[in-house]
Structures are given as C-alpha cells and as structure tokens.
Amino acid sequence: MYKVRLLFEKLEPACYTSHLDLMKALQRSLRRAGLPVRYSEGFNPHIVLSILIPLSTGYRSVCELCDFELTCDDMPPDLVPRLNRVFPLGLRAIHAGPAVRPVSQAAACEYEIRWHGVCCAQQVLTALSDALCVEKRSKRGSKQVDVRSYLKSFDAADREGDTICRCVVQAGEDPLNPAYLTLALTQSAVLPQDVATTYTRCAILDANGKEFF
C-alpha cells in the first residue's frame, strides 16, 4: 500500500471543470494510466481519491494537490509522465510523492487576482489600508467580516492594462474565497461592476509560509 500525493496544474480549459467533475476526471485518468489504484470496499466500489483544498469552478491553479492509494508498496517511477499522457487538456501532473503531512497543516493559499481592463492598483492598496467589510456567506449563515483579517499579505500592481493583486489568504477552518476581495472592492467602488476577473491559485502554504506538500 502506498499513499500518493500528486501536485498538478489546472489551467484552461480544465479550470472550468467543477470539483466533483474533477474527481471523476482524475479517477478516469488513473484507470487509463493503468495504475494499480486501491478501490473502496462495499456496495459501490470506487477509487479512493481526495482533493486536498477544493477550488472554485473557473479558477486556475498551478498547485493543486490530490491523494490516492496504490495497492503496491512503491510508487512507479514513471507515474507523472503516465498521467500526463492521459490527462484532459489543461491538467498537468508536476510532481508526486508520499502523502505524509495532514491537510490540517495547510494554512494559507496564495492567489493572483487579475482584474481585466482596469488601472487601479493604488486605489486597491489604499482601500486595503483600512477595514474593508463584506458579507461572507457559508453553510452556517452569513456574517460581516473584514477582508483584511483573512489576508496574510497582499500587493497590487498595474500591468499590461490590467490590475494584478497577489495575496496570501487564510485557508483551513475558516477560509476566504478571493472572490470576496473583488466583491468588497466593487462595493466600495474601487472596481467597476462586473469587472472581468481571473483567479489563479499560485501556492498552498503551511503555517511557516513554506510550500505545503
């Protein structure tokens, strides 16, 4: 038995695949690759697979992590290229290794947010120098939060006719979807309504700010 952790990219067009559909796509890819994956027991056997930190549909990512189990004791050395041969367009395996650290040690995610066709980095930074409140909804109801309390760091710059913000956002128990930052900035009139926005997850970090794997 070997528990694999896979680091992979999810870019266009795979970024439009939803979380559940991605699970299925990964399971099918594992079968196509002919890897000796472990199935669940019981009435409806399926490949045991988990995606560590779900990503919203439409978001790009260069740092997705998923775990699955092999029935053999060692990881095939060609696992990454074998997966890449059978992945749908936009998915690319980068690295695989033993799944050791529990997901609870993933403390934050770094995102790049690109607001298209605007030039407002300075206004964004100014808005973030003070409390920036927004209504955050979750399964347990909604509450008013200060977006800044979720941001471990942030920066913004204007480039190529867009405003690009890089920020490290709290993950774990009480995560914040970076779309709330766009929403808060729209509500405070820093960003125009319906601004075209691209989100890219750049890294998953542990409590020390080091890359989590």
Added chain:
Amino acid sequence: MNNQLAACLEHVKKPSRYTGGEYGSIVKDKQAVDVRFAFCFPELYEIGMSHLGSKILYGLLNSMDGVWCERVYAPYVDMEREMRARGVPLYALESGDALSSFDILGFTLQYELNYTAVLNMLDMAGIPFYSSQRPELTPLIIAGGPCVYNCEPVADFFDIVVIGEGEEVLPELIALYRAARSAGLSKKDFLRRAAGIQGLYVPSMYEVSYHTDGTIAAVAPTGGAPAVVRKRVIADFDKAYYPESFIVPSTEIVFDRAMVELFRGCRRGCRFCQAGYTYRPIRAKRPETLEKQARALVDNTGYDEVSLTSLSSSDYAHLETLCESLVSDFEPRHINLALPSLRADSFNLNLMENIQKVRKSGLTFAPEAGTQRLRDVINKNLREEDLQNACRVAFQAGYNGVKLYFMMGLPSETDEDLLGIASIARNVLQTFRENARNRARGVRISIGVSTFVPKAQTPFQWCGQIAQEEIVRRQQLLMDALKIKNVTYSLHGWKASFLEAVLARGSRRLAPVIEGAWRRGSRLDGWDECFDLDHWTQAFAECGVDPAFYANRTMGKEEIMPWDHIFSGVTKGYLRREYDRSLQGLPTPDCRISCGGCGALSLTGGKCDV
C-alpha cells in the same frame, strides 16, 4: 481561449460544456486538412455527448485523411445570451473556430423538438436558413438521423439529407464534395451529382404540389433525381467501423459510459416504434468483435461501465456467452456491465445477477399498454404473466423497485385499457408482497406514461393523435387511478407531444412555422423550462397552418404521404397490412418465428440476422 469567450464562461452554469479539451477529442493541424466538418447536435452538450451515433461518425470522419470533424452543440439559454451580448459567434469545441468557417455542417436530427435549435445554431453562425438562400457550394448544410424518415418540415433548410447509415455514405459524399470543389462545380451541379448516390436526398430537386384540402397531390423529382430515395445500410455490420476510444467528457453527461452496439434493427415489430422499422434489416455483430471493442473502449477511456446497447438487447443470440466473458474480465477491474432495453418475457435473472456483480442497477420494463387487447393492437407481444413472472424472480432475488413504461392515446385505446395500467401496478405490488425477500424494506414502483405520437414509416403512420381535450381527460383518469401506495407516476405534458405529432407527420408547409416559432423565442423545445406552445400557436396562425391537420387527422389509405419518396426498406404495403391487422387486434409473430416480408431484405440482398 479568447477574452470574450472567457467573459461568457464567467457568467454561465456548467461552463465546461463549452470549452472542449476533453480527453479523446481530436485536434488536427488546420493547414493539413482540406475538409472541415462540423458535427452539429441541436441539443445541449450533455444530451449530444451521450449519443452513440455521433461518436461513431466523429471517429470515422477523423480517421479519414484530410478531414477534420469537430463538435458543436446548442448552447443553453444563459450561454446564448452571453454569446450574443458579446458578439461571440457559435464555434466548434475542438478549434474554437466560428461555425461559418467550416466546409460542411452536418446536423443530426434525433427528435422533432430540436428543429428550432437547428435554426438557432445557424443563426448564431450567421448562416441563412434556407438552402435556396445559400447559392455557394460552401458551406454545405446537411442532415441525418432518425427524423429523416420524414424530414419534410425541415427539408427546405438542408442541401442534402442522408437517408440511412452515415458510416456507409458520408465518405462518398465527402469525396464528391472534394471533387466538386476542385473542379469548381456550382452548388446546383454538385447537388445533381449527389442525388445520384443512393442514400442522398436532395430536397431542392423535388417539387411538392398540394390539393386544395392541404393533402399532397404529387412529389415530382426534377433534374434526374430518383423518384424514391433508398436508404443506405451497412451490409457487413460486423466489419463496420467502430471507434476504439470515445471522447471522455469533463462534466457529467446523461449516458456517461462506454457502449458497444450488439446489433441494428429489431425483430419484434412493435407497431408504434419507428426505430423498429427504419433500422431494418437486422444485422448483428459477432461476440468476439464486441468483446474486442468493449475492451478497447474500457482501456482507452477509463470508463467503469460498459453498456451493451441495441433496440432489444435480450434478443441478442449470444448475449449470455458475451456477458460471461466480459464479466470475467471486467469484474476484477471494478467495471460494470449495463444491459438496457430488456424485455420482461426474456428476462433472465441469472444473467442479471451475473452482469451486476459490481453494481446493481434498477429494473425497467416497458409493457406499453395496460391490457392484452391493446398490447395485441400495438404488437407488443408481451403477456402480463411474463411481466409478473420477471418481477417475482427479481423481488425474490432482492430487488425492491421496478420502473414500468406505458403509452397513452394508442390507437383504439379505451378507458378500460388505461385503468389496466393501474391494475398492472397493483398486481406488481401484490407480487412484491408475496415474494419479496425482505418486505420490510418496502417497494418502489414507478410508472411513466407518455402520450403516443404517430410516426412516419410505421404501421401507425396513418393514425391521428387523439385530440388535446381527450388527452387531458385521459391523463386525469390515469392520475386518479394511479393513487396507489408505493406507486409513483409521471405523465408527460401533452403540449410537447402534440407539437411532436405535428412535426412528425408534417409537410414542407411547416418550414415557415418552425422559423416563426424560432423568431418568437423557441430554442430548446425539448426542455420544459424553455418550451412555450404559444410561440408555435402564433406561428401556425401567422402561416395559416392548422396544426391539427397534421397531428390529429387520420390519413386516407390512398393518400400520398409527405414522406412517400423516402424508402426505409419497409414497403408501404407491408406497413398497411400491419395497420389493418392492428385494427383487427391481431398480433404478428416476431421475425425469428416467420419472416413477414417487410421488404428490408432488398437493401442487403437477402441478409437479415434474426
């Protein structure tokens, strides 16, 4: 992906149906191909991607040198709105190129209620609707699929309609197109040559004249077109092209699994069933061929389910040996076999238990009618004891649910026949109580009742659909009768069935009506939330067309039908004999017991794998 498209995708549900890039989709070098074919499915992605015929033709066309076939589906309402607002034309999923840049657009006509989607897709591509408005050879707009057996309502939109099996005739059509293009032929000259190929129907080469009462006076071929267009079929089905891989969608579709096709055609001859007549003669694949194809598909797609499809899978002669062999291979790999289209009278529990070792699915049977009398009229040669017997065996084995499909409004139907549906449901419930392994778990009996739609090229093609008020009355009668414990039922809305009946037996006079309904906003008429009969009612009025003339009228024995110049292989004389037998309540034995001489043998020179 361009920014405009990305902006559309930000605002729609299920964006991955519009992106392409699925595993198995085929991308070729544009510079290295000379024929670009857009396979257009006038339905949503999840429906179109489930369709086996498209997968076969996609694979076949892409296996041809110099041909690149791509897929196009109808966008849902939200995506259409975004695309139109941003000026994004309809595009093909593989290249993202606008539909207007293709050489050939091939629409598959699976269902009459998709017709407005055809127009909407043409409109979103900026292509004029009528063949006569497109003087150039390119783009060529063609159609195929089951609706071609009466495609007269949409005939004016298409340059060519493929009658029969696309695998057989499309390569010839493409060769002719290539030759015509390099010779600089006009569209008219090209079409004239196309009409000389068996299975290619060129609607513009037929002049239809009408009597004052709206019935057809004559359908006159012009320019040397044949008086009757004969269906093309594959003679050696076992050797026919079959894809070794499917496109594996990145989002859930309706039938998300590998499929192999046991046989084409059906020997049962249910008189309402269009496929049962138009796919004749019966041609089966050898079990070894099917095993090979199933294994290749599983290996190449990563699917964990393989469906053994056909019109009546329990009629496949080698079903047990095929299943045994596949199960022994697939079970250890956690791959499930699915066996849809089973008949209750040939239900075999050993077989079901054997194939469903991995995952147990539900049981579905289609008695179609509530009494033996009516089942004889429609030639559904199924006795209620066969059904109850199948249910008994299944309940004893631990099944605790069954779905039963029926039709209402069948020719000669009485209230007694309708109440028979409820009586069958009660008897199944009783069978459960007497035989269930575990009664405490309870039973779920689901009854689905659709409204009968008479179809062209069937023995019931002469029949009118019952009037709307009568449908409503009978549905109410059924709803009252089906209030039974443990029984759930669903009745299809009559409005869509009525429109389907109009279009299924309609003539060319309906083309402007379809256009009128589209102009009023009809798009995806097969979807309840999109369908609005008012659009159609207004369009009928605007064009001076009485829909009841097509839907509800019983046609005369000598009358020329709008589709008489399309020959499916089954003769009109045979259909009439079957119709007359139905009026007498006489069933016809299935083709294995004795050949009824339907005529389809003329297409294959005498070969029929009953």
